[in-house]
Amino acid sequence: MTDDKKTAGETPATPQPTPPPADAPPEVPPEPVLESPPEAVPPELAAEPERLLLHMPVDVRSASLVVLAVLGSVFALRWGQAVFIPLMLSLMLTYALSPLVEQLHRLRLPRWIAAALILVGLFGGLGWTGYSLSGNATQLAESLPVAAQKLGQAMRRSRGASATPLDSVQQAAAQLEKAAEENSARVAARKGVARVVIERPSFNVRDYLLSGTVGLLEAIGQLTLVAFLTYFALCSGDTFRRKLIKITGPSLQKKKVTVHVLDDITRNIERYLLVQILISALVGVTTGLAFWAIGVENAAVWGIIAGVTNLIPYVGSVIVMVAAGLVAFLQFNSLEMGVLVGGVSLAIHTLVGNLLMPWLTSRTSRMNPVAVFVGVIFWGWLWGVWGLLLGIPITMVIKSICDRVEDLQPIGELLGE
Incomplete structure (x- = not known):
């Protein structure tokens, strides 16, 4: 028992650390790691929001084939016009x-x-x-040269005797050109060089x-x-209509799509022709009444001309404006009346033919007015005056086809309103 008490009262001895071996290298304290301060971010980069990118897989080969097909079609249309x-x-x-x-x-x-x-x-x-x-x-046609001559005289009279800066520069340039020609002729004669004068061929x-x-x-x-x-x-x-439906194949779905496309084309073109006839009639009647109120001779004839030329977008208005202005200048012998008649004609064509017509066309055919305008420009560049006349119907046909073909629906959506 005494031994048990003695053992319980004594504290256990702590173990002594083992001395390092003699050949071990001395411990080197670890070097403190210096934390570099954060780099300063430019304020314009810090304020820039994260950009959203649209990942669209692009098949370069297919896109190249599409571009080549479009260019080939344009060339074929231009060559075979x-x-x-x-x-x-x-x-x-x-x-x-x-x-x-x-x-x-x-x-x-x-x-x-x-x-x-x-x-x-x-x-x-x-x-x-x-x-x-x-x-x-x-x-x-016979009065146009006389009208042009009188118009030039009236403009010179309206400017008065004082020459404009442009006239002064033009006169000085003519004098310099004349002096240079005389000097070159004297130098050529003094050196014994023959002077060659190229004459333009006469009008045949x-x-x-x-x-x-x-x-x-x-x-x-x-x-x-x-x-x-x-x-x-x-x-x-409707023979060609039935043949087109037949050659689409035995599938009933394809036949239905073909029928819908042909119906859309027929409906859009008929609406376009109706709008074109109404707008041309409105332009003709308005022009005839306006010219009659002003006092222009043959006002009814000018109304018919204005209605017919309205079928040519953006060009017919210019033709009627210039011709009517010259005739009014000849009739009234006044530059102001010529400008008034030409301005009235241009205003009628602009308001009714060039603004109301594209809007009604876009409403009846559910097309974007910008697409209508761009289509007229493109087909006018491709086929001239006939392209201006046919541009809108051709664009309607393209939209009707694109709306019913699944792969071409983005183009139809782009052309739509």
Whole structure:
């Protein structure tokens, strides 16, 4: 028991540390790690928000093929415009005249007779209108040189005797050019050098008439081709429609899509033609009444000319403005009246033809007005005046096709309102 108490009362001895061996290297205290201060961030980078990136996989090969296909199509349309323009014109006339042919066909009249009667009436009316306006057109053409001469005299009188800075610079440049020519002639004569003068070829009336005759024959040939294409298309009725539906394949879904596309094209073109006729009639009536109120001679003729030229977007208004302004200047012998008549014509065409027409077209066809304007510019560059006339219907056809084809729906959405 004594031993147990003694053992319990004693504290256990702490173990002594083992001495390091003699050959061990002395411990080196670790070097303190110096923390570098955070780098200063420029304020413009610190304030820049995180950019959101849209990850869209782009197939370069497919995109290149699409670009090449578009460029090839544009080149083909430009190169083959002698064929494509009559084809598109006949297609437009077919859409415009087919309701009349259908009405006559319901009256037990054969389709080929109905188409012939309508085309003869159309071209006969156009010929009679042109013949009735030929006298006024000839008088206008003969008066244009006199009008231009009087206009120049009136502008010089309005400026007065004091020359403008531009006139002074022009006069000084002419004097310098004359002095330089005289000096060069004296130097050439003193050195014994023969002076060569290149004369411009004189104006040959025969060449001018020959080129004009060739252009007239080409226009007559184009109109004849359009007339025959339109006649055969009207006689065929819905034959091509049924054939297009048939060649799409045996799938019922494809046939339905083709029917919807053709219905959309027909509906949009018919609405466009209706809007075009109404707007042209409104422009013609408004122009005729405005010119009659001002006192311009042949106001009714000018109304017809304004209505017809309104079919050419953005160009017909300029033609009527210039011609009407010159005729008014000749009639009233006043520069202010010429400017007034030209301004009234331009205002009517701008408000009714160039602003109301694209808006109504975009509303009836559900197209973006910007797309309509860009389409007119593109087709005008491609086919000239005919492109300006056909640009909007072609854009409508493209939109109708893109809306029904799944892979082309983004283009249809871009062209839509």
